[in-house]
Amino acid sequence: MPNIEKKSFDALVVGGGIAGVESAINIANNGLKVLLVEKDLTIGGKMIMLSKVFPTLDCSACITTPKISEVDRHPNVTIMTNTEVLHIDKQDKHYFKAQIKEKARYVDVSNCTGCQLCEDACPVVVPDQYQYGMVGRKAAYIPFNIASPRVASIDIENCSLCGACEKACPTQCIDFTQEDKEYEIVVKSVVIATGFNLFDPLKIPRYSYGSAKNVITSMEMERHLAPTRPYNHVLRPGDGKMPDNIAYVLCTGSRDMTVGNPICSQICCMYSIKQAQLLMGALPMADVTIYYINIRSFGKGFEEFYEQAKGMGINFVKGKIGQIDELENGDLKVRYEDINQGKLVESKHDLVVLSVGAMANEDPKTMFKADTWKQDEFAFAQQKDLFYTPSLSSIDGVFLAGTTSGPMDIPDTILSSGAASMEAIRYIKQAKVEI
Amino acid sequence: MKQKIGVYICHCGGNISDYVDVDKVKDVLAKEDGVYVSKTTIFACADSNQKEMVADIKANELDAVVVASCSPKLHQITFQAVTERAGLNKYNYVHANIREQVSWPHSDNKIGATEKAIQIVRSSVAKVRLSQAIEPIEIDTQQAVLVLGAGIAGMKAAISLAKMGTQVYLAEREHFIGGRIAHWDVLCGTEETGKELVTRLYTDVIANKNITLYTGAEMVSSGGSKGNFNVQLKLKPRYVADVCDDKENIKKAIEVCPVEVPDEFNFGITKRKAIYHNFPSEYPQAAVINMDDCTRCGECEKVCDKIDLSQKEETVEVKVGSVLVATGFDSYTPGEGEFGYQAIDNVITLSQYKRLLAISNGELKWNGKKIENVAYIYCVGSRQVEGENKYCSRYCCTATINTALRSNDKFKNLNHFHFTRGMRTYGKQEVFYHEASKQGHVFFQSYGDDPTKVENKNGKTIVKINDILTNRKELEVEADLVVLVTGMVPRAHNTIGDILKIPKGRDKFYNEIHMKLRPVETVIDGVTIAGACQGPKNIVESINSALSASIKSYSFVSSDKLSVEPIVAKIDENLCQYCDACTTACPFDAISKVKSGSKDVALINHTVCKGCGMCLPVCPTNAIQLITFSDDEVENMINVLANEL
Secondary structure (H helix, E strand, O other), rough: OOOHHHHEEEEEEEEOOOHHHHHHHHHHHOOOOEEEEEOOOOOOHHHHHEEEEOOOOHHHHHHHHHHHHHHOOOOOOEEEOOOEEEEEOOOOOEEEEEEEOOOOEEEOOOOOOOHHHHHHHOOEEEEOOOHOOEEEEEEEEEOOOOOOOOEEEOOOOOOOOHHHHHOOOOOOOOOOOOOOEEEEEEEEEEEEOEEEEEEHHOOOOHOOOOEEEEEEEHHHHHHHHOOOOOOOOOOOOOOOOOEEEEEHHHHHEEEEHOEEEOOOOOHHHHHHHHHHHHHHOOOOOOOOEEEEEOOOOOOHHHHHHHHHHOOOEEEEOOOOOOEEEEOOOOEEEEEEOOOOOOOOEEEEEEEEEEEEEEOOOOOHEEEEEEEEOOOOOOOOOOOOEOOOOOOOOOOOOEEOHHHOOOOOOOHHHHHHHHHOOOOOOOHHHOOOOOO | OOOEEEEEEEEEHOOOOOOOOHHHHHHHHOOOOOOEEEEEEEOOOOOOHHHHHHHHHHHOOOOEEEEOOOOOHHHHHHHHHHHHHHOOHHHHEEEEHHHHHHHHOOOHHHHHHHHHHHHHHHHHHHHHHOOOOOOOEEEOOOOOOEEOOOOOOHHHHHHHHHHHEEEEEEEOOOOOOHHHHHOOEOOOOOOOOOHHHHHHHHHHHHHOOOOEEEOEEEEEEEEEEOOOOEEEEEOOOOOOOOOOHHHHHHHHHHHOOOEEEEEEHHHOOOOOOOOOHHHHHHOOOOOOOOOOOOOOOHHHHHHHOOOOOOOOOOEEEEEOEEEEEOOOOOEOOOOOOOHHHHOOOOOOEEHHHHHHHOOOOOEEEOEEOOOEEEEEEEOOOOOOOOOOOOOOOOOOHHHHHHHHHHHHHOOOOOOOEEEOOOOOOOOOHHHHHHHHHHHHOOEEEEEEOOOOOOEEEEEEEEEEEHOOOOOOEEEEEEEEEEEEOOOOOOOOOHHHHHOOOOEEOOOOEEEEEEEOOOOEOOOOEEEEEEHOOOOOOOOOHHHHHHHHHHHHHHHHOOOOOOEOOOOOOEOOOOOOOOOOOHHOOOOOEEEEEEEEEEEEEEOOOOOOOHHHHOOOOOOOOEEEEEEOOOOHHHHHHHHHHOOOO
């Protein structure tokens, strides 16, 4: 049993994406102690994986890293990665008890220098989840170059226990005896920033994702375009050919009752237009076609960005894709209703990108006692008082940052995190009990 | 003179190294005078690499550092902090921009880009060689915030700051608080009306002792800077006693007033008197006399002794550490004849339609005629092909759908025809669009360059469209009422922005520091922006932005001391012959005349000086130096740039 004295914080922030990081910094800047818990091996969430951001075309990694490094060395923030929140129980008084599990990394983090010699020594190669399977990684690995913390970890499920990493490690920090550790912590307030899940396109078999090799998701395209891209070029996965006729299928999994998701994901139009613009730079000879129901470029500078894309020669076609079939040479036959012509049309592309939507991440449901954590009809967190305190969840003292409460882009996530952290600070300062 | 300079050249993960030969830059710089360490790094900003740099600076006992990477706007502070953590003074750091100034603009010329990068880094080394250790200036701060605008964003910000224990001055230009939302009936997605939401907010505002509320208050001037703003507010009199419990006689006073003018609260579709209030329960619960309308006939005074025509305009000064601007937006006013506005009598705006629905009972009528067919024309004043406003106003699609859906609750037999440019009911708001479609609302979509037309044919109002959704068929609807869905535009009356010098974006809304990550801060330290003054927003987005702005404003006032950048101008009193040129050139009123011994000299107020350098070139005796940009430092840089390798 760890010492409770040392395991109490003013706020628990669940999720180390941009929403959690922004919230943690805001709260910690006010002299309050924050525990930031991330289930992945690194903080940074989805934003750190993106290529550039719309409509400023800033390099996403470059604008995320200052935030990451600020939170990482903040004296008031304790970060635990590879750690799951098991339960959060609201106590009678003004505080919460939380059970968290730090999963074994099989590496002594305090001694790891990130030298990557274990990676070189490891003989096991598996698909790299951070590059969406486009390249391989070792079983002993560092998630990616700008991961935080930038330390190794052993993927024990795939490890052959050969011991090569142990021998290679110059600081003897590989430790196969490590076990998962559970802690009980006490906090005065909770910020939930668990983000969203990408829509799984296997749910729409008509789009042939998984069977047709050259149908990829928009997140895979982000990795193709990122500065830390795996191939240093945009190559289609089927045969490594540089694509020259690329299609975007908007509303994949959004506004689609056939998959049970009636709502719009708010970000896909814009990230697709951004990717299309980046592709025009990366592949100047390529044609890019965006198939859409409505283009929703509603934010600051977005409509201008859309107009700019049209000016660059990106082809916008109003029509929802019905079916995608793979041809013998790996190209794709795309069938859709062209609204402008008022008829069914077929077209050919050599790469199809599915602009997958933002779905609720239901992780928080398992953290709280049944019936206290409420969701809306789309499984996002319920906002108890939508207009007056948008960040308040169904539980007093638990606040919602970012896409926990619904799809939103980065600026809206920052605003929502600002609101959640302001409410959390106020709640903590009002806490009567000393813990 | 620094002799152990460290130079770090960043690949930026390919952003720089794809176009600039970073190894060549490193090798050339290694030979520069005073350079002790010259290295490349993949991502200088990554936390692990920052730690390596700190260790490297310490291990080599470096005395100054240059990082060549992206724009200083992104990472100057990052690497200044690295330098500090390594035990150096942060002003012994100089930032060289070889991404925005080199690799990106010169991606077509790698050799030239590499040469330019070398020159830029060498000039930075020339500057850092002369760098001095300096300490930040510490100033006393006013632990109070001025919030401008008492709409929902301003009120929410004021409440959250006050609950943190901050003294808040909340200033509203109108005589009544609540802004736009006070006008609206049931809000989208809830059963709450705008009036109820506003009432909840002002109940909190009034109950909080830390909030001082001014209505009829306009900012007339502001001096000082972050930590210490002195703001003058002009308070317009309401000519009615503030505490007015004599409701009956006020009612009589309104009755006897002979003046009738269009009522702004109902957007001109009804009339009000020169003495008026918007609705009985609003705050302050007192009437007001608009002196522009009043004929001073004195009728109201005869029936009500709370009326006081002798009230005078007052000015108050508030001292605050931060100013939070939440001044909202104007609704776009269509031009005469734009979609029939003001030319055809049954063409009104969405705001007018919402008020018409709110004040009508029984049958919905316009100009005495029963309304059945309502045509909504979207994107009026937004997404203009010809015109100023290129942007989308974001809230209007959903606002229109909500209004149309809710109108059926009150009035039966309305038929709704939506003439859109493509629906933008983003996020969860999509369900309202879906609901409207299910209820039989008819949606059309026009081409951007072929807008919907409104015509008067034989006394009938006809709306015509070449409809995308039916393969460009020309369709017509005979409408009893045409509702123009007008977008949000920046405030036309914008003295506040001018006084505080808040920059504006392409869309003329106030500009944030960084669109993505710093949406509520401005380049004017201590001034934050909340709600729709930064760009169109709905209610939830405005409230979130208000709370975000309040947390940033709070950071300026949470302690009684603030550090400010010591990059300021400095006067050499021996050389100064006070001539007034610098005082005139200073845009921040930071320079004044003082006596030094027997002569007059200029004195720079270091808490007000921004280090802009405007005073330097006008000084005839070269008595002014800018700290960290002294003549020696700048000349050294120019020498490097002017000389070939």
